[in-house]
Amino acid sequence: MQAELQITQQNAHTLNRPSLLAPAGNWECAKAAVENGADAIYFGLDKFNARMRAENFTEADLPELMEFLHSRGVKGYVTLNTLIFPQELREAEKYLRTIISAGVDAVIVQDIGICRLIRHISEDFPIHASTQMTITSEVGVEFAQELGCNLVVLARECSLSEISKIQNRMQYRGATLPLEVFVHGALCVAYSGQCLTSEALGGRSANRGECAQACRMPYEMVVDGEVLNLKDKKYLLSPQDLAGLSVLPDLVKSGASCLKIEGRLKAPEYVANVTRVYREALDKLMEAPEEEIVENTSKEEEYNLEMAFSRGLYTGWFRGINNQELVHAKFGKKRGVYLGRVKRVNNEEVVVKLEAPLKPGDGIVFDNGHPEVKEEGGRVYAVQQQGKDTVISFGRGNINWRRIYIGDKLWKTSDPELDKQVRQSYAGDIPQFQRPLDIEVHGESGVCLGAVCRDEIGNIVLVESSVPLETARNKPLTQEKLEEQFGRLGNTPFKLGNLTNNLKGEVIVPVSELNRMRRDIVAKLEEQRAKPKRWQLKANASLKDLLPTRQVETRLFPAGHYVNASLPSVSLIVLVRNLEQLQTALNAGIETVYCEFEDPKKYREAVEIVKSNNIRRDAIIPCGTLRERVSTPTTIFVAPPRITKPGENWILQQVRACNADGYLIRNYDHLQFFANDRCIGDFSLNVANPLTADYFKNNFGLERLTASYDLNINQLEDLLTTSPPNWYEVTIHQHMPMFHMEHCVFCAFLSDGKDFRDCGRPCEKHEVKLRDRVGSEHILQADLGCRNTVFNATAQTGAEYVQRLIELGLQSFRIEFVNEKPEEVAQIIQNYQQLLQGKITGSQLWRQLKLQNQLGVTRGTVARS
Missing domain, CATH: 3.20.20.70 (Aldolase class I)
Incomplete structure (x- = not known):
């Protein structure tokens, strides 16, 4: 340190x-x-x-x-x-x-x-x-x-x-x-690469460039079953x-x-x-x-940035976490520059005490606290001072005055004069932004004048005069003269930076020769810069060199499907998020459980429960002179938080202190910290193809990898047929974890605190859901790092595709719970056990649970083409 x-x-x-x-x-x-x-x-x-x-x-x-x-x-x-x-x-x-x-x-x-x-x-x-x-x-x-x-x-x-x-x-x-x-x-309110919201709600993955910007939509906050009155704060996830x-x-x-x-x-x-x-x-x-x-921002700079595009400007997380300021929650779309509030409305005019400049031709919008509906606005026709106030009028018929009220906020959304100035900065073909050239000149009487020129990115050219320097009788080459001649770089991408004069004695060369040298410098530099970069490119190297061997025997069935010649037994893995769900999973005979708790200190108790359960299940029963094991002991893996920042290794130490059988790996810090432990790669590693899978599996020794939630059934089939299927597990039942974010909704709207130090920990006292525009109530949870996850209100299942995945060699299937009660957990586990045992079909399971028929799709529901 x-x-x-x-x-x-x-x-x-x-x-x-x-x-x-x-x-x-x-x-x-x-x-x-x-x-x-x-x-x-x-x-x-x-x-x-x-x-x-x-x-x-x-x-x-x-x-x-x-x-x-x-x-x-x-x-x-x-x-x-x-x-x-x-x-x-x-x-x-x-x-x-x-x-x-x-x-x-x-x-x-x-x-x-x-x-x-x-x-x-x-x-x-x-x-x-x-x-x-x-x-x-x-x-x-x-x-x-x-x-x-x-x-x-x-x-x-x-x-x-x-x-x-x-x-x-x-x-x-x-x-x-x-x-x-x-x-x-x-x-983005969610960590980039960790947002599955568009995927979950509409099959448009942010990891595939198709973000639907659900974070910019309005939400209601449901606290302990009641809608919290947040007044004009509706955009709870829009930074x-x-x-x-x-x-x-x-x-x-x-x-x-x-x-x-x-x-x-x-x-x-x-x-x-x-x-x-x-x-x-x-x-x-x-x-x-x-x-x-x-640290200072001028009013002109702030004005220009707000007019460029602004939902409100803020320093983000640069100064640390301030959940009261990051998300103001009052709108989620472009506003611009704040002008003030309407003081009076009369004769198709409004009176405002202006807080920013305004002129005829500017565009404004009236904000009455309902940005989700069409708002009134238009071009300003006239601006007149009335003492400390300003009277603003508009073109006849441009504004519906019945929708304008005293107290409405005014925002300047357009400044045509500024736009014109900005457009002029890149109009035409003549370079307007010039980058500096540094020039060194060398020479003495009787030898040619040499100019060595370097640009900012390392290109260098040498130009010499075609005639030798002569001793000057008057008006020798001075620093000022050289800077004047070499600095005439108008209509080029260059401007003169530093000119170093290394001439010996008082010498002279014709001005025409200096001008020619300057033109040659520009031409040679432009030629040198325009040459494409020549990177190494191996002609014989190809993708197939990196693809792993599948290593699974298959035989072709009449239906055209490849099926394992000898199908191994399949296992059901259950992820739980509290101790009651854990006990229910153990009672159901689950042999592998994952725990993801808000407080990792409870992992120690979870491990003790599993060990005690194993002792009971490992009971020895007399059978004549033989003693036999009743069942396989349960293995418990626990999950560290998805994000690790500098100084947060204490959280990982706390996780490891529980002495679980293994750990879910969710980021690169986990790969290093748990390198000597049994590890399973979780979905957050974004394993979507065999090259990524091979890297994690063979470089880090992970036992299995959770397939990316961006894969639909066809892409899962491709993954299982291009690499060993026993590398993977697939989540077939879950509430999709949509937003995973540094922004703490609990802190922002259930306290006056900035962060965990002064928020009073409302996340430990309340059950919170976020209700969207169609009435779905998405589950909100916090982790030990105070990061929030929003889980999709509706669980989804891939039950109808389980048989096909088994045929392709997949052995490990995961189901996840969030806030389900023990009786719900027991019923769902039983249904999936019956599915994997072939006692019910995927369609029957889907109908029984009335779930959303979806499995981490990219577009829409799972559909086989």
Whole structure:
């Protein structure tokens, strides 16, 4: 720790300039980013990216796009940040070869298997670990580094303190991977890569780029069976937008190497506006003396950011957790700049005490506390001062005045003048944002003038005069003259940075020769920059080299199905979330139980209950002179919390202290902490293809892997036929864990506290559900780290597909409970036992339990094509 402290102190006095990464959904957005100072852009193609609703580029665009970006000194990263299914791997391999050949600077990846595939076909092509990989600690960074990644995008939930700790601990352990941090844009309430809400509610997976934004919808809070009156607070899961401008100095000090702006679904005006604000702020920060660095946001910067897009701007988790401020809960859509409240309404005019500038032509909306319905608004026709108040009038017929009330809030949603200025920043073909060139000149009388030029990204060119320097009788080449001539870089992507004059004596060369040299410098640099990156690409390496051997005998039945020649016995695994459910599972004879409790201290009691139960079940009964075992003892695995942050190893120690038979592995920290224990990989590892499965199974020795909840029945079949089926278990009954989030709903709306230190722990006193617009009441639970999970109100089953999965060799089936009473648990367990014993069919079970007929589908209910 002393060494860590020393590193922290050293870093406090060293500011390295982070790069600025901007989003681009199309060509216009790419130009907007480049012309406003982005160092790199990230963009999706038409497949495998987490913003499938964006316009996106195509593979055919890549050569031209990369040439444009590189000629302007900007890098381009392709987002391939979704899970990849087994039958998509071959297409993904071709896709990757195209991306690498086009000279793309990096690819942003979520899927572990795709990271492996990239590193197999190219040893040097850069891989950036997406925020979808849910990396929240230095152990996660090391995992990414061992996987072959070159940069890690941290989870948005990491605070400044945690980012610094991760950076310092990496240095202490000898790791060197750069860290990228989101600095601005929309905040997902759930951890990226751990949100199954769109999947559960509509078959549109966020892990497949199809997020339906259920977090932006209104919810009612049902506390102990009664709806809590929260007045105008309905959007309980909709965070304000992230704005890290005010903490920019601390972000730079934290060691982040790249600052990322969210927004691939946004317009080019947004990209231009936000990029320019952060570019200018970052440049000012890097140029300012250390003693003058302060956390500050000007009114103009704040105005520009709010007009670009705003659900309210907030520093997110950078300053730590503040559940009272992160989610204001009053709306979940764009607002803009707050203007004030309506004081009077008369003659189709409103009187307001303005809190922000307003002019004719601006667009406004009236907010009466019901953002879920159509709101009144329109263009301002006239603005007149009336003492301290302002009278605002609109075009005739534009506003339904019967829906406007005293007290309504006014928001400025559009500023055409600002939009015009922003659009001008990237209009036309002449470069408007110029990057500095550093030039050194050398020479003396009788030899040619030499100019060595370097750009920001490391390109270097040498240009010499065609005639030798002469001794100057008057007007020799001075610093000012050289800067004047070499600085004439208008209409180019360059501007003069530092010019170092190393000339010996007073010499001169014709001005025309200086102009020619300057033009040659520009031409040579542009030629050098436009060359595509040449990454290594192994022609003979292919996907099939990485695919595991299935190692299961099959025979072809007349129906056309492959079935195991010798079907092994199948097992039913039960996950419980309290001690009563555990006892019920034991009474039902379950041989493998998983416990996921809010308080891991109760795991010790759970283990004792199982051991005591085993002693009873292991009773020896006399049978003549023989003694025989009555049944197989129950094995108990316990689950640590899904997220682990720096300083939270005490939770893992508390989990291990229960001395369970094994542990559910849910993140990269668990892989390391429980490396010497029996372990099962849980669904949160997002195992969706055989390459990912092989990595976890064989690199970490996991006994089994839980198949991703993003897989439908067809994709599960593909997984089981492309790798050994005994690697897996499949959850066939559960309340889907939809949102898993740092935001604590209990704290935010059942207390006045900011976090666990002052909230009074309402999660331990109340049963809470979130009622959505169709009346479904989704179950809310907290874990020991105060992170909340919202479970789908309706349980779902894959019972109808169990027989097919058994035929394919699957042996392990899991069912999960949340808040079911013991009698419900007993009945459900009995039904699934009968199903696996062949006593009832899946259709009969489904009808009996009246469950949603769904099994982790990507689109809609499970349907076999």
